[in-house]
Amino acid sequence: MRIGVVTFPGSLDDRDAARAIRLAGADAVALWHGDHDLHGVDALVLPGGFSYGDYLRAGAIASLSPIMTEVIAAANQGMPVLGICNGFQMLTEAHLLDGGLIRNETGRFICRDQGLRIENNASDWTSGFAANAEIVIPLKNGEGSFMASAETLKALEGEGRIVARYIGGNPNGSLNDIAGVTNARGNVVGLMPHPEHAVEAGFGPDTDDAMASGIDGLTFFTSVITQALIAH
Numbered sequence: 511m512r513i514g515v516v517t518f519p520g521s522l523d524d525r526d527a528a529r530a531i532r533l534a535g536a537d538a539v540a541l542w543h544g545d546h547d548l549h550g551v552d553a554l555v556l557p558g559g560f561s562y563g564d565y566l567r568a569g570a571i572a573s574l575s576p577i578m579t580e581v582i583a584a585a586n587q588g589m590p591v592l593g594i595c596n597g598f599q600m601l602t603e604a605h606l607l608d609g610g611l612i613r614n615e616t617g618r619f620i621c622r623d624q625g626l627r628i629e630n631n632a633s634d635w636t637s638g639f640a641a642n643a644e645i646v647i648p649l650k651n652g653e654g655s656f657m658a659s660a661e662t663l664k665a666l667e668g669e670g671r672i673v674a675r676y677i678g679g680n681p682n683g684s685l686n687d688i689a690g691v692t693n694a695r696g697n698v699v700g701l702m703p704h705p706e707h708a709v710e711a712g713f714g715p716d717t718d719d720a721m722a723s724g725i726d727g728l729t730f731f732t733s734v735i736t737q738a739l740i741a742h
Contacts, residue, residue: 511536511738513731514551516581518543518572522559523594523706530706531555534731543575553590553634553734554581556597558650558704568611568653569599578604590634590734591698595651598690598700607691607700608666609658614651615683623715623724624649624703625678626689630670633696638733645726646715649681649703656684656691656702666691673699705730 513531515538517524528538539551543561548554561572572578578600585591585606593601601607614620623646628639639645658666663685666672673690680687682702690701705727708714715724 511553511735512539512551513537513553513555513734514539514541514548515555515557516541516543516577517557518559518561518575520560520562521557521596523704524557524559526704526706527555527557527594530709530727530731533709534728534735536731536735541577543572543577545577546580548577548580548584552738554584554592556581556591556593556600557706558595558597561596561600564653567599567603569596569603572596573600573603582606585698588695588697590737592635592730592734593698593700594704594706595654595702598702599653601698601700606698607693608662608671609656609688609691611653611702612655612657613653614655614681619650619652620654620681621648621650622681623647624676624681624689626674626703627677628674629672630692630696632670633673633692633699634734634737635699635730636673636733637737638729644677646717646724647703647705647708647727648715651682651702654682654684654702656688658685669694674701701730
C-alpha cells in the first residue's frame, strides 16, 4: 500500500508521519503542496506543523494549496485521508470535516502526553482499536480547541462521528472533549493529537511497563492498511 504525505511550507511532522507509515508496513510517498499529482497513492496524510505560519487561521491558506484540489476530489471518492493537528485544521477549512479549530482556551501552546478514548472504531483509521479503547499519544498545539454550532455538534454526536475524546482532563477547551472527528463515510479523519509520535518503543509516551515505550499511535496507520487489504 502507498500512503502519501503532503508537505506544505511550515510542515514539521511530515517525516515523522512517513516513518510511522513505514513502521506500519506501507510505503510512504512524499507529495508537494504545489503539485496537482497524487502519484497513485492509496491513502493520504496531511501532517502537523505550522503551514504558512498559521497566517490568517491555522490551515486556512494550506486548504487552498494546489494539491488540495486533488485531495478533496480523492476524499469525496472514498480515499482514506488523515489530518493530524494542522492537517485537521486544513480538513475543516477545506470543508471535508465539520467544525473548526480555534485558539486554546488557556491561550497557551500545549505539549504533553494525552489520554484519549476511541469513540468510533469503524473509520478507516481507527478500525484496529477495540471499542472505547483508552490510549495515550502526544498532543502539541496552540489552536486545538474544537468548536462547532449546536446543530453541527448534535449531528456529530448523533451520527457517531466523534472519533476520539480527551480523557484525564480537557487540554484545550474543545467542546464535548472532542479530540477527533470523521466524515459520514468514515474515510476522512481529523485528529488533534499526534499518533505518529507514538509508533516505536523507545520514542513514545511513558507507560507502566517502561519509559518512552508507548506505541498506541501505530494502530491508526495499521488500521488503514488492514482496511485496504479487506477491500481488495
